[in-house]
Amino acid sequence: MDLSIQVQIIALWAVFLFGMVFHSQLAMMPMLYGQDVAMPGSSGKMPVSHLWLMLGFYAxxxxxxxxxxxxxxxxxxxxxxxxTVVYTVMNFTHAAMDLGVKPIEWYQIALMVIVFINGILLNIVAFQWMQ
Known part of the structure; x- marks a missing residue:
């Protein structure tokens, strides 16, 4: 068992999780200034299925x-x-979709680019470990 590569993988997954939690946290920061963060056209209640999807995404x-x-x-x-490849594709898609939000929140784009680059590194290390 090559512990060093496993430690690298664990660290890269941890960075990914921190990045995604921070991404969610950044999205809620405007509430501290009294701004509305609700999605346009939302009913004010998150579907239970979305909660389960989020749980799966982090779990x-x-x-x-x-x-x-x-x-x-x-x-x-x-x-x-x-x-790791599936998560990298999802992160790329997420970052691309964030570019469609108006106005574009560039700090969120910067964070998602960092998470995406981390995902590429995770892909590389995971591929090496798979060999």
Missing amino acids: IPMVAIAATAVTAAPLYRMIHFGL
């Missing part, structure tokens, strides 16, 4: 961190690499 990397800490099985390495 899967948490499980990946724990699994990476305890296993280096070849099958897991392949699944893990695929997972």
